[in-house]
Amino acid sequence: MSWTDERVEVLKKMWGEGQSASQIAKELGGVTRNAVIGKVHRLGLSNRASPAGAAKPAATEAKAEAKPKAPAKPKSPPKKAEAEPPKVEEEAAEVQEPRTESASPPAQPKVPHARRQIIPAGQPLPPQPSANEISPEALAKVNEVEKTAKKISLMELTEKTCKWPVGDPATDQFWFCGLNVQQGKPYCEAHVGVAFQPMSSRRDRRR
DNA sequence: CCCTGATTCGC
C-alpha cells in the first residue's frame, strides 16, 4: 500500500480528530501504526501543543552508535501495595424493581432500566456512592460506564475484562462490568477510579 | 502486559 492522496487525507483527518495512530492504521488497512506515525511526522503534523520556545528534547543526540545495544535496564523500584478490590460475596437483601410487568420475560431487553437504585443491605458491597465520598467525577464516570458495560457473567471474566461487580449477586440483576481493563489493574479505567483512591487525586497531564 | 507517540536508520 502506498500513501495515496485519499489515504493521506484520511490520515490527516483522523489524526486531527485525535485518533490514535493504531486506530488510523486499522482504518486505513495495509499499514501499521508505525507507518502512520512515520507519515504523520513526514507530513509535519506531529505534535500539536508547542508552547513558545518549546524545549526541543532530542535528548540522545549524538549517539554515534552503530550498534544500538542498550542493555542495563534500570528497573523501576518494585512497588507492591494497592487497595483491595471490593468483595462480591455476601448475601444481600432484596433490592430491585417491582415487576409490574407480566408479559414475556426479557429475552433480549433493549430497554435499559432508567433508574438503578441500589440500597445495600448494610454489608460491604462495592464502594457504592453511599457514605463514602469519592470523586464526583469518578462516580459520574462509573454511572455512565454501567450503562455501557458489557454486563458479562462470572465465567466470562478474563484477564482483560473489568471485574467490577454491579448489582446484587443474590439476584439475576447482577453482572460484571466487562469492559477493557486499565492494563494491569483488574478494572476498567472508570472503576479503577473509584476502586483505588487512597488520597490525593491524580495530578498530572503533561508530556 | 497493554498502549501511545517519537526517533532512528536501512531500504
Next chain:
DNA sequence: GCGAATCAGG
C-alpha cells in the same frame, strides 16, 4: 519517502 525496530512514557 517509507516503515520496522527501537525507544520512551503512561
